[in-house]
Amino acid sequence: MSAVMMTRKVRKWEKLPGKNTFCCDGRVMMARQKGVFYLTLFLIVGTCSLFFAFECPYLAIHLSPAIPVFAILLFFFVMAMLLRTSFSDPGVLPRALPEEATFIEMEIEATNGNVPAGQRPPPRIRNVQINGQIVKLKYCYTCKIFRPPRASHCSICDNCVDRFDHHCPWVGNCVGKRNYRYFYLFTLSLSLLTIYIFTFNIVHVVMRSVNSGFVKTLQDTPGTYPFMLVCFFTLWSVVGLTGFHTYLISLNQTTNEDIKGSWSGKNRVQNPYSHKNIINNCCEVLCGPAYPSVLDRRGLMRDDLSVPTSALSIVPGLCLQLESSYGAMFPLQKTTAPLIPNEHTPDDAKPSMADSAIAHAEKRSPSPREEKLPTLPKSSPTPTKVPPLASPETDAEASIIAKDKAL
Amino acid sequence: MFHNLQELRQSPSLATKVFIQRDYSEGTVCRFQIKFPSELGSRIERTLFEDTVKTLNTYYAEAEKVGGQSYMEGCLACATAYFIFLCMETRYEKVLKKISGYIQEQNEKIYAPRGLLLTDPVERGMRVIEVSVFEDRGSSGSSPSSNVSSGISQR
Numbered sequence: 168m169s170a171v172m173m174t175r176k177v178r179k180w181e182k183l184p185g186k187n188t189f190c191c192d193g194r195v196m197m198a199r200q201k202g203v204f205y206l207t208l209f210l211i212v213g214t215c216s217l218f219f220a221f222e223c224p225y226l227a228i229h230l231s232p233a234i235p236v237f238a239i240l241l242f243f244f245v246m247a248m249l250l251r252t253s254f255s256d257p258g259v260l261p262r263a264l265p266e267e268a269t270f271i272e273m274e275i276e277a278t279n280g281n282v283p284a285g286q287r288p289p290p291r292i293r294n295v296q297i298n299g300q301i302v303k304l305k306y307c308y309t310c311k312i313f314r315p316p317r318a319s320h321c322s323i324c325d326n327c328v329d330r331f332d333h334h335c336p337w338v339g340n341c342v343g344k345r346n347y348r349y350f351y352l353f354t355l356s357l358s359l360l361t362i363y364i365f366t367f368n369i370v371h372v373v374m375r376s377v378n379s380g381f382v383k384t385l386q387d388t389p390g391t392y393p394f395m396l397v398c399f400f401t402l403w404s405v406v407g408l409t410g411f412h413t414y415l416i417s418l419n420q421t422t423n424e425d426i427k428g429s430w431s432g433k434n435r436v437q438n439p440y441s442h443k444n445i446i447n448n449c450c451e452v453l454c455g456p457a458y459p460s461v462l463d464r465r466g467l468m469r470d471d472l473s474v475p476t477s478a479l480s481i482v483p484g485l486c487l488q489l490e491s492s493y494g495a496m497f498p499l500q501k502t503t504a505p506l507i508p509n510e511h512t513p514d515d516a517k518p519s520m521a522d523s524a525i526a527h528a529e530k531r532s533p534s535p536r537e538e539k540l541p542t543l544p545k546s547s548p549t550p551t552k553v554p555p556l557a558s559p560e561t562d563a564e565a566s567i568i569a570k571d572k573a574l
Numbered sequence: 575m576f577h578n579l580q581e582l583r584q585s586p587s588l589a590t591k592v593f594i595q596r597d598y599s600e601g602t603v604c605r606f607q608i609k610f611p612s613e614l615g616s617r618i619e620r621t622l623f624e625d626t627v628k629t630l631n632t633y634y635a636e637a638e639k640v641g642g643q644s645y646m647e648g649c650l651a652c653a654t655a656y657f658i659f660l661c662m663e664t665r666y667e668k669v670l671k672k673i674s675g676y677i678q679e680q681n682e683k684i685y686a687p688r689g690l691l692l693t694d695p696v697e698r699g700m701r702v703i704e705v706s707v708f709e710d711r712g713s714s715g716s717s718p719s720s721n722v723s724s725g726i727s728q729r
Contacts, residue, residue, distance in 0.1 A: 247655040261699040266591045295598045302598070313702060316602055330602070352652070440601055454648040457638050461699045534687040 172505075173472040180464035184262055185326040195254040197339050198324050204253060204339030210401070211249070211357070214394050215242045218364050221574040222371045223390055229374060230473035234367060241360045247337060248353035257343030260310065260318060268311035300439035316439070319423050333422040342422075345458050351416065354409040361405055365398040420450040426500035587709055594599035594627065594703040602632040606695070606703055613707060615687050624694070625705065626680055630673065670696055 180193035199486070215238070223235035263271065275291060280290045291306035293313050304313045307320050310327045314320070319331035321341050330344035344351045351474050368391060385392075398553040415425060419441040424430060429437035443449050592614060597607040608627050610620045644714050648666060677694050685692055685705075693704035 244655050247657070251656055261703065262699075263701075267593055267698070267702060267704070270591065270593050282602045297598055297601055304598075315596065315701070316598055342695070349656070425621045450645070451640050455650070456638050456644050457659065457695075459667050459670060461696055463697075473683065 170473045170475050173474055174469050175468050175472070177470045178464065179462070179468050181468045182468065182470070183462065183464070185259070186258075186324050187326070189464065196256050196462075196464065198251055198334070198341070200323070200336065201339045204334040207249070207337045210397065211242075211245060211360075214364060214397060214401075215360075217391065217394050218368070221388060222367060225371055226367060226377070228368070238360075238363060241356060241363060244352065245360050247355045248349050248356055250333075251349040252342070252346045252353050253338045253340050255340075255346045255349070256462055257341040258331075258345040259324075259341075259343075259459065259460075259462055260312065260315070260327040260329055261462060262309070262327075263311040271306075271311065271313065284493070298439040300437060302439065317421060317424070330421060331423050345460065348453050351409075351412050351453070354405060354412060358402075358406045358409045361398055361402045365395065365402055368398065370396050377409075396450075416449055416452045417445040419452065577626045589709045591708045592705045592707060594705065596701060603638050604695075604700055605631050611705075614690070614705065617690055617707065617710075618685070622684055626684070629676065630695075630703070633669055633676070637666045 178193050179190045181518075183189075186199050188199055188201075189195060190197070204481050215287055219235060223238070226234045228302075279289055291313075294302040295302050295304055295316065297316060302316050304316065307327050309320060309325065312327065314327055315329060317330045318327050320327045321331065322336050323334050326341070330345040330347065332342040332347055332350075334341045338350065338353070339371065340346070372384055372388075372391075375387065379387070383392050392501075412422075415422065418438065420430060420438060424438075428438055430441075441506070442451065590613060592611045594606050594609070594611070597605045599605075606627050608624050608631075614623060643665060657675055673696075674694055677692050683690055689708040689710055691706040691708070693706065695701070695703050698704055
């Protein structure tokens with residue numbers, strides 16, 4: 168049975184594994200659960216709207232017009248930082264392609280040697296020396312890579328993130344290498360905004376009370392008080408969070424490392440990434456280079472669909488149609504290995520086209536977006552001996568990895 | 575016409591891929607190991623390959639340098655609430671473009687004539703430098719997907 172290869176161009180974000188949602192044709196990247204993010208937006212926009220509507224007119228006239236102006240600027244800065252944190256790629260590490268995964272597996276096999284039958288293979292750890300400190304790099308079974316130092320796998324987004332700090336539901340995204348400074352500036356500016364609004368709320372109430380008495384003031388401005396309450400409670404949590412992250416930045420630590428106690432000083436382990444100088448640490452985290460995304464969400468790739476000709480014979484004109492619409496776009500050429508492996512690589516495609524067409528027809532799921540990275544087959548058709556990929560169950564590190572994922 | 579895709583595979587086919595790993599001895603800065611893999615032993619001179627990796631490391635160090643220029647860029651960007659990144663290219667992106675040009679030049683001049691191909695690390699998440707080794711036209715009967723020998727240099 169012969170097959171016809173239909174090719175269409177898709178953006179790479181449509182084929183990315185992981186549990187992220189994308190908007191604006193790949194420009195925006197967030198986690199799946201966005202409910203708490205909408206709440207954050209509502210609280211910030213709601214509180215500020217009430218402040219501008221009820222307090223600013225009085226304060227602008229009786230005190231200074233600079234007060235609302237500064238509040239507006241601060242509000243825009245907070246929103247810009249929030250949206251930047253929520254919508255940007257936190258530093259996701261793309262998963263290993265099959266060849267890289269196989270290469271790593273073979274290295275692991277070579278290192279471990281022959282494991283006697285019945286015994287568990289040793290945990291998949293690579294030791295690296297960083298600034299005189301031994302750091303263990305763990306193997307990620309989902310992404311099939313040894314995680315770089317400070318990277319961690321987020322189970323909510325199902326991605327390995329570089330310099331993983333934490334997954335923040337309030338911003339609806341992970342906080343990692345690329346968006347940590349925006350997150351910090353968001354909490355800092357939000358603290359300032361909350362303190363600012365709360366202070367001028369009190370000033371406003373005091374000024375009115377001096378003029379017309381406290382009880383009359385309460386009656387005149389009923390709308391402010393619920394949101395003053397919100398401000399009061401938000402203040403403590405946001406200011407506390409900003410203080411905590413300031414502490415982490417001064418020590419060049421991530422929330423993840425702090426929770427796990429990686430550099431707590433037990434067994435004389437020290438933080439190898441710290442410059443031992445608060446100013447240098449702050450400068451590196453806040454004024455370091457702006458790292459680009461390695462995901463290339465908006466890049467184009469070819470999505471090869473193999474349609475058996477028996478299906479096409481149902482619509483005789485379809486062949487001609489396909490040729491006219493796709494033939495011009497994609498002149499027939501040697502198929503190169505796609506960058507995201509939802510297809511067979513050239514090596515695997517060596518068996519006949521018919522076999523691959525059948526395999527494709529069987530494997531193809533109805534919604535391409537849900538397609539996950541196919542695992543390497545246990546027995547490869549090529550002469551290369553591919554060792555069966557170990558799963559977490561067969562590995563002693565499994566419990567620690569499960570704990571990692573939970574965190 | 576669509577059935578004859580196989581006949582278009584007249585160019586040399588892929589024999590194997592070698593991956594140069596990251597060197598973390600100096601922390602999380604982007605740096606690749608300058609270790610010559612044994613699979614490339616017969617295909618390219620050691621010095622040529624090591625020079626390529628060293629030059630790439632220099633480029634990455636330049637991109638990630640925390641100094642005067644990165645402070646200026648950071649402060650200016652912060653003052654504009656990072657809107658300036660919508661119209662301006664960051665220093666890192668400029669260096670990545672230079673690296674891309676360098677890799678293309680190296681492929682054209684040095685690697686392609688030897689049946690090798692370097693892949694830009696940014697396409698592999700900055701984790702590895704992928705070196706594709708194509709079948710040597712001179713040799714005959716070599717298996718297209720040869721075993722990666724146990725001569726893989728250990729870290």
